[in-house]
Amino acid sequence: MSEDGVHRYWARCHWEGSTGAGYDAYDRAHRGVVVPARNPIDLSSDPAFLGDSQRCNPEQLLVLAASSCQLLSFLAVAARARIDVRGYDDEAEGVMPESVKPVRLTAIRLRPTITVGSGHSPERLAHLVEVAHRECYIANSLACEVAVEPTFRVLGYAFGDNEVARQRLTLLAEVFNPSSRPLLVEHAPPRVRLAVDLGCGPGATTCLVAEVTAAERTVGLDSSLSFLAAARAAYAGGGKEFIEHDVTRTPFPAPVSAADVIFARFLLAHLPDLAGALSAWLAQLSPLGVLVLEETETIETANPVFRRYLALAEKLLATRGATLHPGAALAKLATSAPARVLASQIRQVDVPADRAAELFALNLAAWRSDPALEKAPQELDRLAGDLDELRMTDSGTTGLGQQVSWHLRQLALAPAVE
Ligand SMILES: C[S@@+](CC[C@H](N)C(=O)[O-])C[C@H]1O[C@@H](n2cnc3c(N)ncnc32)[C@H](O)[C@@H]1O
Numbered sequence: 445m446s447e448d449g450v451h452r453y454w455a456r457c458h459w460e461g462s463t464g465a466g467y468d469a470y471d472r473a474h475r476g477v478v479v480p481a482r483n484p485i486d487l488s489s490d491p492a493f494l495g496d497s498q499r500c501n502p503e504q505l506l507v508l509a510a511s512s513c514q515l516l517s518f519l520a521v522a523a524r525a526r527i528d529v530r531g532y533d534d535e536a537e538g539v540m541p542e543s544v545k546p547v548r549l550t551a552i553r554l555r556p557t558i559t560v561g562s563g564h565s566p567e568r569l570a571h572l573v574e575v576a577h578r579e580c581y582i583a584n585s586l587a588c589e590v591a592v593e594p595t596f597r598v599l600g601y602a603f604g605d606n607e608v609a610r611q612r613l614t615l616l617a618e619v620f621n622p623s624s625r626p627l628l629v630e631h632a633p634p635r636v637r638l639a640v641d642l643g644c645g646p647g648a649t650t651c652l653v654a655e656v657t658a659a660e661r662t663v664g665l666d667s668s669l670s671f672l673a674a675a676r677a678a679y680a681g682g683g684k685e686f687i688e689h690d691v692t693r694t695p696f697p698a699p700v701s702a703a704d705v706i707f708a709r710f711l712l713a714h715l716p717d718l719a720g721a722l723s724a725w726l727a728q729l730s731p732l733g734v735l736v737l738e739e740t741e742t743i744e745t746a747n748p749v750f751r752r753y754l755a756l757a758e759k760l761l762a763t764r765g766a767t768l769h770p771g772a773a774l775a776k777l778a779t780s781a782p783a784r785v786l787a788s789q790i791r792q793v794d795v796p797a798d799r800a801a802e803l804f805a806l807n808l809a810a811w812r813s814d815p816a817l818e819k820a821p822q823e824l825d826r827l828a829g830d831l832d833e834l835r836m837t838d839s840g841t842t843g844l845g846q847q848v849s850w851h852l853r854q855l856a857l858a859p860a861v862e
Contacts, residue, residue: 454478455474455476455579456476456478458475458476459474460727461655472495472497473488474487474488482631487501487502487505488498491554493759498764503538508581510552510554510580510582513582514534514582517576518577518702521576522576527560527564527572528765529560530559530599530715530764531558532556532557532558533562534554534556535556535557535789538553538588541551548683551590552589553591554590556592558594558672559765560598561599562599562667562690566596566598570596572777573592574821577590577684588657591682599764600762601667602714602764602766602810605668605669605670605671607716608807608809609806610646610670610671612803612807613646614648615802615806617645617648619795620738621649624649624707624709625792627791628736630787630857631734631786632704632736633733634735636660636705636720637659637660637661638659638662638664638700638704639654639704639705639707640663640665640696640701640704640707641663641664641689642708642711643665644671644686646675647676647684650663650664651705652683654708654841657704658703659704662684662686663684664721665686665687665688665691665700666686667688667689672688687801691809692721693718694728695728701728702728702733704729704809705736706729706733708725708735708736708738710739712744712766713737713761713766713767713768713770715766716766717765718770718774719777722735723781723782726857734856736855737774737854738855739770739852739853740770740852740853741851742769742850743769744849744851745847745849747846749801750804750825752823752830755826756774756817756821756823756824758815760816760817763816765813772853775788775854778855778857783859783860785857787854789856790852790853791851792852793852794848794849794850795849796846797834797848798834798837801835804831805832805835807818826851856860
């Protein structure tokens with residue numbers, strides 16, 4: 445932008461040939477370049493006007509400009525609103541009826557499919573699309589109508605929250621509660637007024653936290669209504685309660701403030717902003733409170749079926765900007781967070797092949813409908829079959845080489861002393 449506040453754009457077009465033989469005979473091919481970009485664009489006219497369909501024509505460029513500008517405008521509006529946009533695919537169309545004189549594009553229709561992280565209502569997203577449209581420089585420059593008809597895909601918790609997912613989390617708790625218990629025993633303060641279990645799922649971890657800390661109140665927070673319903677049915681009462689909340693948003697709901705213990709296990713693997721979560725959660729502690737975290741550092745197995753499963757899980761989480769193994773990054777962040785590191789250690793949990801296969805198999809159903817994996821149904825079918833076989837094997841005979849070893853990063857953090 446120059447000092448007068450005016451943005452200027454330059455483009456060059458080059459054609460050479462001969463129009464001497466008349467309208468039907470000359471070559472429409474030409475090259476365009478926008479300065480200072482170096483890559484030229486091969487151009488022609490609409491094939492209806494004797495152009496080349498393999499090159500773009502100016503009418504298409506106009507439609508593309510409207511589409512691109514709305515995309516950029518929306519990303520900017522969404523980023524300012526702290527919405528995590530993960531994908532944007534537009535199918536744009538322009539219409540130019542020859543019956544309207546002088547001939548011109550009379551309407552452009554943009555049909556973007558916008559993929560966002562969890563926790564955003566379609567109403568809010570539609571409002572932001574509208575704001576982006578109002579701010580779109582190209583739409584504002586055009587005389588023709590530009591309509592935006594968005595479709596939203598909200599990425600939920602990657603591993604689903606139906607009955608099968610609930611069973612998986614129940615099994616997960618059976619396998620991993622024995623490693624969480626001593627961590628909580630060691631670091632819970634002697635008197636706990638309020639303990640909070642973030643990403644509580646169907647409540648087994650909340651129950652563990654309540655039992656170990658003997659808290660007066662223990663609150664499980666989760667964004668899944670169906671997990672919360674299961675948690676309430678199984679564990680509510682006796683000081684335990686369950687509240688719907690997106691844990692990336694703080695402060696936590698009103699009754700949950702100044703917690704003496706905040707616990708989260710296998711949750712940060714689903715969140716894109718580890719540093720943001722860490723500092724936000726530390727700020728929710730009471731002055732003598734402790735944040736206790738348990739996340740995967742590495743998962744080791746020699747079994748090729750499990751390795752295929754783990755590669756797919758990593759791919760799925762990457763579409764949400766998250767990772768299956770946040771442990772090491774978390775340990776590093778903890779050293780620079782506004783916190784005292786009371787513990788940062790690795791604990792190994794060895795899971796026999798049949799159990800690991802059962803845990804993994806329960807996820808596959810939820811993955812089938814995920815945009816990242818829906819195009820790989822055969823791979824999911826093959827994996828389901830292979831996991832089934834491993835599930836049937838007797839863990840005693842599968843041997844050490846077949847087991848899956850989780851190395852869990854266990855952290856206990858206290859707020860930094862002022
Ligand atoms: C792998 S499960 C872990 C459940 C439990 N902590 C355990 O270790 O057994 C992750 C849980 O986090 C929840 N979750 C994921 N993202 C969340 C968010 N942004 N806010 C609240 N809960 C979330 C999911 O619904 C799910 O219940």
